[in-house]
Amino acid sequence: MIKIAPSILAADPLNLERDVRRAEEAGCDWLHIDVMDAHFVPNLAYSPKVVRRLKEATSLPLDVHLMMDHPETLAECFLDAGADILTIHAEADTDPLKLTEMIHRAGAKAGIALKPGTPAEAVLPLLGQAELILAMTVEPGFGGQKLDESVVDKIRQLRDTGWQGWIEADGGIKEDNIARLFDAGLDVAVMGTALFREKDMRPAVERMHQMIRKSEA
Ligand code: DX5
């Protein structure tokens, strides 16, 4: 069963708790929290304090996505704030092994993210240190973009390695492409716009699962 992780970048920042409740009531599995440093990506998003308050407010696992050039500067703060999964980018200017060790010491799961243009080969040496690989399906930095179809092959390539961790995709995922991603081996679908634009999120989540069941039939 695929996991649905709503990206709160698409939530209403003035009504974040209300939107988290909508995600819970819709049967979502994780909460995806984008962190942006206005350097690795030309945008700014969410602080450790927001993660801490979300940890107090929901029992949904917090899937924190660090779009930062130097994730080591704040990784400890996000782990301390309650990140259950902490994902760093393979393209970041940091030592991924040191960071994954820190993440594991804190009892969290380690994720490695790849931009659409970064080949799967970039992450193969790290598969033994990560529980999650995030294959970005858009250029990181903004919600509401169109899914980059070339990443479907990267997901299949990652799955075909036989690695047993979670493969997550993030960006531009909608009803009309989620089944293709699932068929390629996806475990976790991060969705912002496709979910938060809905008045009632539950039917949208149900439709996503229906599209997958249809593709399995
Ligand atoms: C983009 C973020 C994504 C984005 C997904 O850099 O990592 O999580 O918010 O949003 P949608 O689903 O609207 O593309």
Ligand code: ZN
């Ligand atoms: Zn993200």
